[in-house]
Amino acid sequence: MSITQNFTTPISSSSSAFLAPSSFNSRGGHVSLPVKSLGICKCVATPQEAETAYKTRVIRNPNMGKLQAGYLFPEIARRRNAHLLKYPDAKVISLGIGDTTEPIPEVITDAMSKRSYALSTIEGYSGYGAEQGEKPLRRAIASTFYNELGIEEDDIFVSDGAKCDISRLQIVFGSDVKMAVQDPSYPAYVDSSVIMGQTGFYQKDVQKFANIEYMRCTPENGFFPDLSSISRPDIIFFCSPNNPTGAAATRKQLTQLVQFAKDNGSIVIHDSAYAMYISGDNPRSIFEIPGAKEVAIETSSFSKYAGFTGVRLGWTVIPKQLLFSDGFPVAKDFNRIVCTCFNGASNISQAGGLACLSPEGLKAMRDVVGFYKENTNIIVETFDSLGFKVYGGKDAPYVWVHFPGRSSWDVFSEILEKTHVVTTPGSGFGPGGEGFVRVSAFGHRENILEACRRFKQLYK
Amino acid sequence: MSITQNFTTPISSSSSAFLAPSSFNSRGGHVSLPVKSLGICKCVATPQEAETAYKTRVIRNPNMGKLQAGYLFPEIARRRNAHLLKYPDAKVISLGIGDTTEPIPEVITDAMSKRSYALSTIEGYSGYGAEQGEKPLRRAIASTFYNELGIEEDDIFVSDGAKCDISRLQIVFGSDVKMAVQDPSYPAYVDSSVIMGQTGFYQKDVQKFANIEYMRCTPENGFFPDLSSISRPDIIFFCSPNNPTGAAATRKQLTQLVQFAKDNGSIVIHDSAYAMYISGDNPRSIFEIPGAKEVAIETSSFSKYAGFTGVRLGWTVIPKQLLFSDGFPVAKDFNRIVCTCFNGASNISQAGGLACLSPEGLKAMRDVVGFYKENTNIIVETFDSLGFKVYGGKDAPYVWVHFPGRSSWDVFSEILEKTHVVTTPGSGFGPGGEGFVRVSAFGHRENILEACRRFKQLYK
Incomplete structure (x- = not known):
């Protein structure tokens, strides 16, 4: 096998981002893209080199070889870049990856800026922080999001984002557990x-x-799985409000899920990264459900509330009541991973997180969330008016549009080709997403309005 | 088995940090400590609760159970805290964990502060960055540290620190590889x-x-292993300048290591986090050795140059020439992990990293490194004058002091008890560290001088 083959054949079987590295801004909400960053891989060896290339004797990890496609979002970035190469003058609008576009409120950046400056003073300097996060931030997270739910500050582990914590949780559980995921679901669960x-x-x-x-x-089961048909899993990933479907589980549904976990001795990993988008009185946290502390972990993030997708800050709650079958606390093993494989989130990001949870910060975050929710309404109304069945939106920044009988990659391509709008094909989230397209509400208002005008043009 | 047992017996077999959580400042260079944070575990259940406590049916990952002790540095923090409980008025000086103490130069914090503010403007806002790091930073790392070594910007993966990348590399390699580590060595290699x-x-x-x-x-082999006695490893962790011994490998030694890897088809992971501390002309990068690109990865960090231990920024170099036995590029699998299990370092930290590599930033970093190297000299001279055999120091911020025939935990305790100075016991880095104590040169000058006065008092 030649190196050329190695670099060309796996374009779709490994990460395409390596072949077409996205530039600094390529995933932002900006309309223009630095075309010069579009990559023809520089590292393709000539056949002659390939034949004589030195190979180590280290065997490739077979689990890596099982992965089928590039991680979904780099793959979308790659297709977007290819589209721009084809239409260099196109005004591409990205409603794909779910990347925040609105500036971070000043009350929050101000705190980060001050913390940065403080680091250049003797009094304000700090080095390694506690791996679990700074105490005031852990305390503020506990009191803001888990007040009266029995979650204490030492149950909170601050992180550099929910995606990273999902992998750290997988390391804790190891290879001998069986997962269940919602189908469709955020691809990091399955891939990790x-x-x-x-x-x-x-x-x-x-x-x-x-x-x-x-x-x-x-839609038939209200986006809540028929638990009676599931064989016992060890770990259940459950995202509510859901990415991609936008559905938020009701109190009754979450109670059912907790009961199912308890009956089966399973652990639920509840991804609540969109909880602030909930409009009604559906639970914001799984710990609102009695008994959940014995069967659930919750992971969350500042990304979609404060625009921290690039700042990187999240948290995971592991109640001390959650025990492995031998009685060993899950939190102790997670703590060991956090200490050994991680060194805490950036202290500057943590200063921003603390500001997020001040009264002004909370108000500012609610305004940001409110803005994106207005975007959601615009998108929902657009597809609604065009006669599509539209789901989600109410409690989440994602709109889940049904294109019955069609391939979602085909619809993705059709929309991109004809409107220059990037969406996300539902099948990228699992076979259950086939026939759907996810439209993200993260965008500047004028881009949302313009995208909706183009949708109306295409599907009128 | 009761919960009480589960929480009490494994104090030394899991992470002690969970039982005695270190507070925000507890690992800083500060002399005072918030005693109220000293932890008696709040989560010890009463025996009655223990008997009725719900346990899931999820089996604890047996690999986690193999870990013997708390990760070294939280364990030291725990002992330090216990010492403070015993001597609440003691002026404890921490030369243990290797945490930086000097403020970050303003040219660097200024850039981070500006980036923070920019995030609150429409023009300056950015969300998700490329998972591999921002292009200008990757380019600057390549040109600053690998100029003319044939390492290109797309070989560089920016990270939130070398420790985190070590674990990500382990995920890439999976469970079916055999490691070799220097003994003694940084404990994250073995633990991961x-x-x-x-x-x-x-x-x-x-x-x-x-x-x-x-x-x-x-000392007998000049801190370079006898490679002829080693059975073939897949992966070789090699740290130079070394933590904890302070030894920097010579060009001849590194050439030998690269040749050994090539002969055996092994991959060297070269940890060069202290490279800027090298005084003479020992190689700063393994890629100075011809042929290394086919057998080596290099991981490094801004932590010990710019005081970024809390800011979190590092990088890993994986040359595209490095191939698994089937010819598949290691960098492609690492990229997949970076995309799936990580979302890039904080954009604010990256702005700091870019400033580090400006001409002013480089000068400022050299000044910081120079300051710590003066500290090193003071410590070396002190132990030297007391008749100890002292190693390291010249090319690294660590001094490796020999106490022949003594247990290094005993020496650690003796020094802590009698001088209130925290060091690190050599055996914490592996059995080869027994009989040694590592003294870190990271400290304010007055603390270094005071610690040395106390050492002279104790060992005069």
Whole structure:
């Protein structure tokens, strides 16, 4: 096998981002893109080199080889870049990856800026922080989001983002556990499970990995899985409000989920990264459900509230009541991972997080969330007026549009080709997403309005 | 088994930090400590609760159970806290964990502060960055540290620190590889290997994990292992300048290491986090050695140059020439991990990193490094004058002091008890560290001088 083959054939079987590295701004909400960053891989060796190339004797991790496609969002960035190469003058609007676009409120950046300056003074300098996060921030997270829910500050682990914590949780659980995920779901759950060796091979016919329980979530079941049909999983990833469907679980549904976990001795990892988008009285935290502390972990993030997608700050709650089968606390193993494989989130980001939770910061975050929720309404109304079945939106910044009977990659391509708007194909979130497209509400208002005008043009 | 047992017996077999959480400042260079943070674990259940406590049916990851002690540095923080409880008025000086103490130069914090503010403007806002790091920073790292070494910007992966990248590399390699580490060495190498399931159980008699090759580094062999006695490893962790011994490998030694890797088809992970501390002309990068690009990865960090231990920024170099046995590029799998399990370093930290590599930033970093190197000289001279054999120091911020025939935990305790100075026991870095104590040169000048006065008092 030549190196050329190695670099060209796996374009779709590994990360395409490596082949077409996205530049600094390429995923932002900006309309223009630095075209010069579009990559023809510089590292393709000539055949002659390839034949004589030195190879180590280290065997590639077979779990890495199981991964089927580039991680979804770099793949979308790659297609977006290819589109720009084809239409260099196109005004591309990105409603794909779910990247925040609105500036961070000043009350928050002010705190980060001050912390930066303080680091150049003897009094204000700090080096390694506690790996679990700064105490005042842990305390503020506990009191802001878990007040009266029995979650204490030492149950909170501050992180550099929910995605990173998902992988750290997978390291804690190791390779001998069986996962269940909602189908469709955020791809990091399945991919990290594959990487850790928890799954079998990808089965092309059903578009699923062996040894993962895919819990189908459809309009028919209100996007809540039929738990009676699920064989016992060890770990259940459950995202509410859901990415991509936008559905928020009701109190009754979450109670059912907690009961299912308790009956089966399973652990629920509740991803609540969009909780502030909930409009009604659906639970913001799984710990609102009695008994959840014995069966659940919750992971969350400042990304979609404060525009911290680039600042990197999140947290994970692991109640001390959550125990492995031998009685060992899950939090102790997670803490060991945090101490050994991580060194805490940036102290500057943590200063920003603390400002987010001040009264002014909370108001500012609510304003940001409110702005994106107005965007959501505009998108929902647009597809509604065009006669599409539209889901989500009410409690989440994602609109889940049904294109029955069509391939979602085809719809993605059609929309990109004809409107220059980037969306996300539903099948990228699992086979249950086929026939849907996710439209993100993260965008400047004028871009949302312009995208909706183009949708109306295309589907009138 | 009751919960009480679960929480009390594993104090030394899991992370002690969870039981005695260190507070925000507890690892800083400050002399005073918030005593109220000293932890008696709040989560010890009463025996009655323990008997009725709900346990999930999820089996604890057996690899986590193999870990023997709390990660070294939280363990030291715990002992330091216990000491403060005993001597609440003691002026404790911390020369233990290797945490930077000097303020970050203003040219660097200024850039971070500006970036923070920019994030609150429409023009300056950015969300998700490229997972691999911002292009200008990758370019600056390549040109600053690898100029004319054939390392290109797309070989550079920006990270939130070398420790985090070590774990990400372990995820890439998976469980079916055999590691070799210098003995003594930075504990994250061995611990992450255990966590990933690459090792057997801990063998108490030899104080080693099965299936790791411990490459003894002693004064006798100039702290460079006898490679002829090593059975073939897949992965070789090699740290130069070394933590903890302070030894920097010569060009001849590194050439030998690269040749050994090439002969065996092994991959060297070269940890060069202290490279700027090198005084003479020993190589700063393994890529100065011809052929290294086919067998080596290099991981590094801004922590010890710019005081970024809390800001979190590092990088890893994976040359595109480095191939698994099947010809697949290691960089492509690492990229997949970076995209799936990580979302890039904080954009504010990256702005700081870019400022570090400006002409003013480089000068400022050299000044910081120079300051710590003066500290090193003071410590070396002190122990030298007391008749101890002293190693390291010349090319590293660590002084490796020999106490022949003594237990290094005993010496650690003696020094702490009698001088209120925290050091690090050599055996915490592996059995080869027994009989040594590592003294870190990271400290305010007055603390270094005071610690040395106390050492002279104790060992006169």
